[in-house]
Amino acid sequence: MRPLLVALCLAAGPALAADPAADLAVGKALFLKGATPACAVCHTLKDAGSAGEVGPVLDELKPSADRVAAALRNGVGMMPSYKGQLTDAQIMAIARYVAAVSGR
Template identity: 60%
Template sequence: MASDWALVFFCSFTQVAKPPCAVCHTLAHAEAGGAVGPVLDELKPDAARVAKAMRNGIGAMPSYSAVLSAEQIDTVAFYVSTVSGR
């Protein structure tokens, strides 16, 4: 977790979002092994797909619009889309 920007991504995924993404999703880059929702390393969603799911919720996943700013949602979306499956 050397760089600060990497820390921003990591903490957004594992701690800042409530409930944390890591509770339900697997994403190796974030050392996350949640087994409730889709495995992000397999789904490899693009940023627009992640952001839409976070804004509106999808299936059992709640909307994060009241929890995170639009900018924070974009941060998570950029992060997930760039590191998933690597």
């Protein structure tokens, strides 16, 4: 059932924000596997069960959604830009997820 939810939410695009629970589920799925390389490979985020050691620990950084979205679009340091790989709706889903679960 969860893969179907993710597929439907990804197809929905900007409408994701209308259902916060679905938006967070999509953001988490994208954080774990939706991008190449996956966010979870480099970043530690307790809610995602990730323990990456390359990028900052997001639970400590507590970035805003705007900060995460900017990093995803433009890249930061060693982090690549995902602008050509993810849609704006997908970037915002990841950004809202990270901000929400990191305690921002």
